[in-house]
Amino acid sequence: MKALPLLLLAFLAAALSAQAADPAPAAAPSWRRSLYALRVTAQRYDAEQPWKKSAPEKRAGYAIVISSNRLITTDQLVRDATLVEIRPAGSARYYPAAVLRADREMNLALLDITAATLPEQPVPIEFAALPFPGSRGTFVQFEDGGILQEGTAQILRASMNAPAEDAPALLTLQFLADIPLNGQGLPIIQEGRLAGLTVSYDRASKLGLLYPGRVLKRFVEDASRTNYLGMPVAGISWKPLPDPAKRRYLRAPEGDHGVQIISTTLGTEAASVFLPGDVLLTWSGFPLDQQGFYDDPALGRIPFPALVTACRPGDSIPIAFVRNGVETQAVIRLAARSALLRRVPERDDGQAPYLVEGGMVMRDLSGDYLRAEGYDWISRANPRLVHFYLTRGDEEAPNGERIPILSGVLPDSINVGYQDFRDEVITSVNGEPVQSLRDIVRLRERDGAITRLRLLGRDVDLALEAATLKEANARIAESYRIPTLQVTRR
C-alpha cells in the first residue's frame, strides 16, 4: 500500500531534481536588504582560572533576515559574544544586534535587531523546501566594500554531521561552490527562498556543509518560544548489525535489516522499552537496514537519526524491535536533550562555577574544561579526567551529581605541601562525601570553612588551618587578583 505514494514521491523528486539542474536563477536585488555582514567581539572564560577572561577575539561572518527584526546565523559566530554588530550591504557602518537565542548543539543563533535604526528596512527571506541532492542554488556574499557577490552552489548529498564534537549529528547537505566562500552563515537561495545556511567550508576543495531550510525553520519556530527545549533525543545508543554471527547470537530476523541497541539513557522512555541486545527494526514506520539507514522520500538513503532530529522533544514515535527472536511494537516519546542531566556536562555556558578556598581552586569537570587543552585534548588532558568524561559523562545525575575537581592550587603559605596538586578528583570535604561543587559549597556554608579535602586515590585528607583561612583567602584574592572567590550557578 505504501509503494504507490513512495513511487510518486520519487518521480516528483526526480522531476524537481532535473528542473533544478538548469542554470541557477540570478539572485534578486533585494538580497542586499536580507544579508548582513556580522562582526562579533567575543571573550571566553579561562578554564583553569575561571574568574579570568581571555583576550577579546574578533569573528566575522554573515546573518540572514528571517523576519522584520530577526536574523539567523551560526552559534559558532556569536558564542561568548560581548558585542554583536551587523553591517548592511554597501555600507561601512555597523549597527548593534543582540543574541536572542543560541543553541550550541545545533550551531544556530537567532539575533534581534532594531530595524528602525537601520538605513533601509530589512527584507526577510522565506524558507524553501528541502533542497534535493543534484540541484543548484545561489549563494550571496559581500565583496570588499560591501558589494554583493553571487556564486553557485551545487548540492551534492545529504548526510548527518555533528556541528561540533560535543553535539549530536544533524541533517546537513554537502555542496560544491564555484567561487570561494568568505565567511560562515551565508544563505543558499533556491527559487527566491532560503534553501540553506552554510556552516562550514573548505577553501581547498570548495566543498562545504549547509543546514537545509527545514532545520533552520524548526530552530526559528522553537527559538521564538519562551520554553525552548532544543534538540530531541531518542535515548538510545546503537550500532550497525552486519555481523552474521552476532545476528544469530541476538536472534535477529533473517534478512538485512535492523540495528543493535547497545544502551539506553536513563531518564528517557527508551530506557523502559529497550534492553541492550534488542534489534531495532523500524523507526517511525521506516524499515532500517543493517547500517541504520532508511530510504527517505526526499533525501534518499540516510541514517535514521535524521528522523529523530526532524522531530521535537515530546513527539511520540512508533518503533518495532526484536528481543530473543520475538518482534514487538511500541511507541516511545522523545526527550529533550537539554533536560537530560549529565554527570559531566559538555559545556560551561559562560563562566563555570568555582570556589577558591585556601588557594585550592575547585570546580566541576566539564567537556569544555578538557577541550581547553586544545585540539588533541584527549591525549593532553589528565587521563583520569578524560576517562571519566568518556565513560561516566552520560551517567544519570538526577540530583545534580557531577565530578568535582581540584583544578589547581594557588601557592600560599596556607597550602604548603599541596601546591603540586592539579586535576585531582575531590571525593570528600570536611569528612563528608561530595559529588559536586554544589555539595562542597554547601559544606563550606555549613561549617564556615573547608578544613579537610580528600582526593581520589589518596587516603589522607589535605588539611587547611581554620584559624588563618579567612586571612589567607583575603591574601590570595588580592595577590592573584581574584574578584570573587566563589561563583555558583546562575
Add this chain to the structure above:
Amino acid sequence: MSFRLFASSALWAALAVWAQAADFAQSVVKITVTGQRPDFALPWQDTGFSKSGGSGFVIQEGRKRWILTNAHVISDARFIEVEREGDPRPRRAHVAFAGHDCDLAVLDVDDPGFWLEAEPLKLSASLPSLDEQVIVIGYPMGGNRLSLTRGVVSRIDYNIYAHTAVDSHLVLQVDAAINPGNSGGPVLFNGRIAGVAFQGIQAAQNIGYAIPIPVIRHFLDDIADGRYDGYPELGVDHLETRNPALRKALGLPPARTGITVNRVDPLGSAAGHLFPGDVLLSIDGVPIADDGSIRIRNVPMEYVELLERKQAGEGLRFDVWRSNTLQTVTVPLRPPSDAFLFRQNYDVRPRYAIAGGLVFAPLTRELLTGLAKQLGTPDTQHLLYDWVFGREDALVRDQDERVILLRRLPHPLNAYADAFLYAEVAAVNGKPIRQLADLTAALREPLNGFHVFRFRHRKDELVLDAAEAALTEPALLAAYGVPAAAYTGPVKP
C-alpha cells in the same frame, strides 16, 4: 715557552693515560652481541637480527670471576663474544645473571683459558665525591682499541634507568664522554671501580651517567644465592608533612619530622604493614625530614636510598607516628612482582592466544608504546588511563595482568571485530579474565555455540561462532604463518 710547557705536559699526560690503558687491557673487554627482539605485535615470532657492541670488565666475587657489563648490552642476545685488546681470539660468552631493573649483568666465558689471563678490577669501597676525577674506559663507537677518557664527578643523584624506562636508582653523573659502545665499561676512581658507564643524554654535552658502586654491590649481593630477585618495591606514596594544619590533623608533635603515608600499593612490600595516615619518622634509625630527605654522613639524600640498599627478604625498620603514638614497624621486603609497572621487557617470550583469528595478549610497555599514536583517541584512551592511574584507582584489584585484543588476522569470520581492537578483555563466555590463561580456559566452554567476549569500558560484546572458529583455525594459522594458536607458557624462555 708557554707552548713548549703545554706540549711537555700534554706528552706526560698522554703517556700516563697510555700506561693506565695498558694496565686495564687484560681486564676490560669488548662485547659483541647478535640479538633478536621478540615482536610483541606479532608475538609468535621475533624481529630481525641486530648486531651491537659494548664493553665489560672482569671482576671477582669470592672465588668466582665474571665479566660485569650492562644488561642492555646483552639483552635479547642470541650469541655473545668477548675479546681483549690485542687478543685475536674472541671467546664465546653467555649471560649468567641479568638485572634489568638495575641495568647490570654478569657474563661467564666458556673458555677457562680466558680467565687465566684476566686481571679482575677491584670495586671501590665508597662513592667518589663531587669534582673528583674519574676515568672512563671502554670501546666506544665499536673501535678495536681501548679508549680512555677523563672527567670529574659532576652530580650524584637519583635518575631513571632508561633500560626499563621505569626504575630509578642512584646515578653517577660525570663530564667524561660516554658514547655508544662505552656501555658496560668501568668508571675508575683511584684505580678502582666506582661505576659502570651506562647512559648519556643525546641533547646534552659532556653529561654521561654511570651506575655507582652501591647499585653494583646490590646486584652482586643479590645474585650470590644463585638467583636474581631484583629491587624490592616499598609501595608507598607519601605526602610531605610541611603543612602545619596537616601536622596538627595527624597529631604530630612539633619536634617530630617525617612524611605521611598517602597511599599504600597493594602490590608493594608495605601492604599490611604501613597504612595511610602513618607518619614515617625514621628509616632504619635515620630520621626522615618533612620533605622525605635523610642525611647520612651529612650527605643529603632521599629516604628511599636506604631501601635501595636492601635485598628482598630483608626488613626495613620504620619509626611510625600512628594514632598519636610512636610505634616501630618492620616491613619485610618482598621480591618485586608487579605486572602493572609496565617495565620494558627483555629476554622474554611473549604470550598470546588466538581465537577465530583474533589475537589476544597481555598488555606490555612495548604494546603501549607501539600504540602511542592511537592513545589520543577515545577507543584507546582507557589504556592510557589504566597505565597512569590503574594502581591509584584500584583497577589492578581484579586482574593479574591486562589482556587486550591485540590484532585481527583478517578472515570473514572476524570481519566486524576491528571496533574492539586494543580493548581490555573483562570476561569470555561469562568467565572473568584475570590473566591470559583464564581466556584460553574460557574458550573451551562456548555459550550456546558462541564465544562471547566482554571488554572493560565497553558496553557492546564481540561474538564469534565457536564451531566455525574451531573449523577455520588450522587454515587461518597456516595462512598467516602462525606456528601455534597460543603460547601461555613461561615468560622467560
